[in-house]
Amino acid sequence: MIFNNIEKLPQEKLQKMQLDRLNTQLNTVYNNCPLYKKRFDQNNVDPNITKIEDLAKFPILTDEIIIENTVKNKDVFGGRQNIIEDAIWKLFSNDKFPYVEGSPFFYGYSQNDFKSEIDILKRMLFGTGIRQGDFVHAIILGMDPITYSVYQAALKLGCRFLGGLAVEIDIPRIVDSMRLKPNCLITPFAMLMAASKHAKKAGFDESTHFLNYQKVLVHDIIWETRRAEKLQRKGWKNAEFFNLRKINIPGFYACECEKHDGLHYPQDSFIAEIVDPENPKELVAEGERGQLLVTNITREASPCIRYTPPRPLFASKHLEICDCGRTIARLKFLK
Numbered sequence: 087m088i089f090n091n092i093e094k095l096p097q098e099k100l101q102k103m104q105l106d107r108l109n110t111q112l113n114t115v116y117n118n119c120p121l122y123k124k125r126f127d128q129n130n131v132d133p134n135i136t137k138i139e140d141l142a143k144f145p146i147l148t149d150e151i152i153i154e155n156t157v158k159n160k161d162v163f164g165g166r167q168n169i170i171e172d173a174i175w176k177l178f179s180n181d182k183f184p185y186v187e188g189s190p191f192f193y194g195y196s197q198n199d200f201k202s203e204i205d206i207l208k209r210m211l212f213g214t215g216i217r218q219g220d221f222v223h224a225i226i227l228g229m230d231p232i233t234y235s236v237y238q239a240a241l242k243l244g245c246r247f248l249g250g251l252a253v254e255i256d257i258p259r260i261v262d263s264m265r266l267k268p269n270c271l272i273t274p275f276a277m278l279m280a281a282s283k284h285a286k287k288a289g290f291d292e293s294t295h296f297l298n299y300q301k302v303l304v305h306d307i308i309w310e311t312r313r314a315e316k317l318q319r320k321g322w323k324n325a326e327f328f329n330l331r332k333i334n335i336p337g338f339y340a341c342e343c344e345k346h347d348g349l350h351y352p353q354d355s356f357i358a359e360i361v362d363p364e365n366p367k368e369l370v371a372e373g374e375r376g377q378l379l380v381t382n383i384t385r386e387a388s389p390c391i392r393y394t395p396p397r398p399l400f401a402s403k404h405l406e407i408c409d410c411g412r413t414i415a416r417l418k419f420l421k
C-alpha cells in the first residue's frame with residue numbers, strides 16, 4: 087500500500103510539477119531575496135526557465151556564501167529571507183553552521199514549511215512499514231527541526247512516541263527506557279553504537295535487550311549491510327535497518343523503503359541534481375555518481391537554491407519505478 091498519491095504519480099507528471107514549482111520559486115526568490123537577485127544577475131541567468139535542466143546554469147550556494155552575507159549585512163538569513171518577517175513562524179539555528187560572533191544565523195520556517203516537513207517525514211516513516219499503533223523511540227538532536235517534525239509525524243501516523251536526547255549524558259536513560267518496549271527506533275549511528283556499548287557495561291543482556299526493535303532508522307551515515315549484520319549479532323535480531331538521510335537544509339530527508347534499493351526523496355518539494363564535481367553546470371547521467379545539489383521548490387521562509395553542504399555528498403539518482411511501487415525518485419549515497 088502506498089500512503090501518498092504523490093509517490094505514485096508518473097515521472098512525467100512529477101517532473102512537470104517540479105518545473106512549475108521551480109519557476110515560481112526562482113521568480114519569488116529573485117524578487118524577494120537580495121542574495122539571489124545579486125547572484126542570478128552576476129551569473130546572467132533568467133529566473134524563467136523552460137526545463138528543469140536549466141537549473142544547472144544557476145550558481146551554487148555554499149555555507150561560505152551564506153556566512154559572508156550574514157556577517158556583511160547583519161542578516162540572520164544571509165540574504166535568503168523570502169517572505170515577510172511576521173509570516174516566519176519559527177527560527178532554528180543550524181548546529182552544523184560555524185557560529186560567527188555577533189551574526190547569528192537561522193533558518194526560518196513558515197507554517198506551511200513545517201506542515202510540509204511533517205508530511206515528508208510521515209511518508210518516510212510509513213515507507214519503512216511503521217504504522218498506527220507502533221511505538222516510536224526517537225533519539226534526536228536538541229533543537230534540530232527533526233526533533234519537532236519527527237514527533238509530529240509519528241503522532242499523525244497514530245504512533246506512540248518516546249523521545250531521547252542524542253547526548254552522551256542521556257545514554258543511560260535511553261537504554262533504561264528501552265524496557266518500555268518501543269518497537270521502532272530513529273537514531274544517529276553514533277548513538278546506536280553508544281547505546282549498545284552502554285547496555286553491555288550496565289549489565290543488560292544484549293541478546294534480549296534490543297529484541298523488541300523491528301524498524302531501526304539510522305541517520306547521518308552511509309548505511310552498509312555489514313553494519314546491520316554486526317548489530318544483529320549483538321542482539322538487534324528482529325531489527326530491519328533503514329538508512330534515513332538528512333542534510334543540513336531544512337526538510338530534506340531521503341529514506342529507504344522496505345525494498346532497500348536506494349532512498350526515496352520528496353521529489354515534489356526538492357530538486358536533487360547530481361553534477362560533475364569539477365563542473366557543477368554539467369549534470370551526470372541517471373545512475374551515475376556525482377555531487378548532490380539540493381533546491382527547495384516549495385519552501386517559503388528561507389529557501390536554498392542549488393545548495394551543497396560543506397562536506398559534499400556523492401550520490402546517484404534513479405528514476406525507474408521502485409519494486410515497492412513508488413514512482414518517486416531514489417538516491418543511492420556513495421562514498
Ligand SMILES: [Zn+2]
Pocket residue numbers: 343344345350408409410411412
Ligand atoms: Zn521503494
